[in-house]
Amino acid sequence: AQSVTQLxxxxxxxxxxxxxxxxxxxxSVSVYLFWYVQYPNQGLQLLLKYLSGSTLVESINGFxxxxxxxxxxxxxxxxxxxxSDTAEYFCAVSVNNQGGKLIFGQGTELSVKP
Amino acid sequence: KAGVTQTPRYLIKTRGQQVTLSCSxxxxxxxxxWYQQTPGQGLQFLFEYFSETQRxxxxxxxxxxxxxxxxxxxxxxxxxxxxxxxxxxLCASRPGPSxxxxxxxxxxxxxTVL
Numbered sequence: 001a002q003s004v005t006q007l008x009x010x011x012x013x014x015x016x017x018x019x020x021x022x023x024x025x026x027x028s029v030s031v032y033l034f035w036y037v038q039y040p041n042q043g044l045q046l047l048l049k050y051l052s053g054s055t056l057v058e059s060i061n062g063f064x065x066x067x068x069x070x071x072x073x074x075x076x077x078x079x080x081x082x083x084s085d086t087a088e089y090f091c092a093v094s095v096n097n098q099g100g101k102l103i104f105g106q107g108t109e110l111s112v113k114p
Numbered sequence: 115k116a117g118v119t120q121t122p123r124y125l126i127k128t129r130g131q132q133v134t135l136s137c138s139x140x141x142x143x144x145x146x147x148w149y150q151q152t153p154g155q156g157l158q159f160l161f162e163y164f165s166e167t168q169r170x171x172x173x174x175x176x177x178x179x180x181x182x183x184x185x186x187x188x189x190x191x192x193x194x195x196x197x198x199x200x201x202x203x204l205c206a207s208r209p210g211p212s213x214x215x216x217x218x219x220x221x222x223x224x225x226t227v228l
Contacts (some may be wrong), residue, residue, distance in 0.1 A: 032214055039150070043204055043219035044157075051214055057214060090157065100147040100162035100172045100208060102217065 002027040004091050006105035014113050015083055023065075023091030031093040033074040034102065035065055038088045047089070050074065056086040061073045086112045118220035120205050126226045130191040133164065135223045139186050139207030145169075146188040147217060148180060151202040160203075163188055164211045192225075200227045 007022040025031065032051050036044040048059040054065040065076045074091060088109050092102040119138040121191040125149040127133050139146050148160040149168075163182035186207075192199055202224050206217035 034216070036219075043221045044206075044217075045219070046216035092157075094174070094214070095169070100145055100164075100217065101159045101172070101203070102147075102157075103147075103159070104157035111117060 001092050002031065002095060004093055004103050004105035006089075006091055006099060006108050008019050009106065010109045010111065012111045012113060013081055018079050019081050019110065021089050021091075021110065023074045023076065023105055025072050025074065025091070025093050025103075027072075027093060027095065027096065029095055031095055033065075034092045034094070035063070035074070035076050036090045036092060036104075038090065038107075040087075044090065045047075047076070062087045073100045081110070081112045083112050083114060085110060118205055119205050119217050120203075120220035120223050122223060123221065124224050124226075126228060127195050128228050129195055129197060131195050132191060133195060133225060134189055134191045135203055135205075137188045137190075137205030137207075137220060137223075139188070139205075140218055142209065143207035143218070144186050144210050145208045145213070146182055146186065147206045147208075148188070148190050149204040149206065150174075151204055151222070152200070157204075160190065169211060195227045197227050200225060 005024045034049045035047040048057045050067045058064045063078045088107045091105040119137045121136045147162040162170040166182045177193045182188045204220040204222045206219045
């Protein structure tokens, strides 16, 4: 069975500092990997995804994640965070042909302080 | 293009009652998934529908059921409500079952069971 572990439940950082949100997964088959963001009282929005190809994927707002198959990780990074990045971030995996069924990690609450 | 629409946004029920939640997917999307989000259990997959057929089901009791209509709109029903059913219920849509890209989430229906 697949599972996702987000190693940090809360990450406080100061504005303009770099941040890394860690995600490890376990699966015996190939997976697709996603990072979703949830702002207060809203649904989830896709931040970025890895399906195949280049192991480094980037979002339009400066986040990036690197798929590391040997370490079964998909950590999310941003070199300089903004107050507006404050939100909860979820790592998720899906197995081939089950794209509607995502296995989510427990979430990491990113709090950016001025 | 309108996003995923869920109704109602908030509702309060008492133990033993039943509830029906509605989801209208993005126009042209034919696959609808449902998730339950709670502070303790996080995000858990309930079920996915495509062409009025349930394609995948999570590990929830039979009190949780769903259906999809010919226009792709979906409903989920929870019977004999328990206190532990209090949660944010999220609906997500995608174009079709073979699409491996993102899920588009609604803002959710927040259910409180008293």
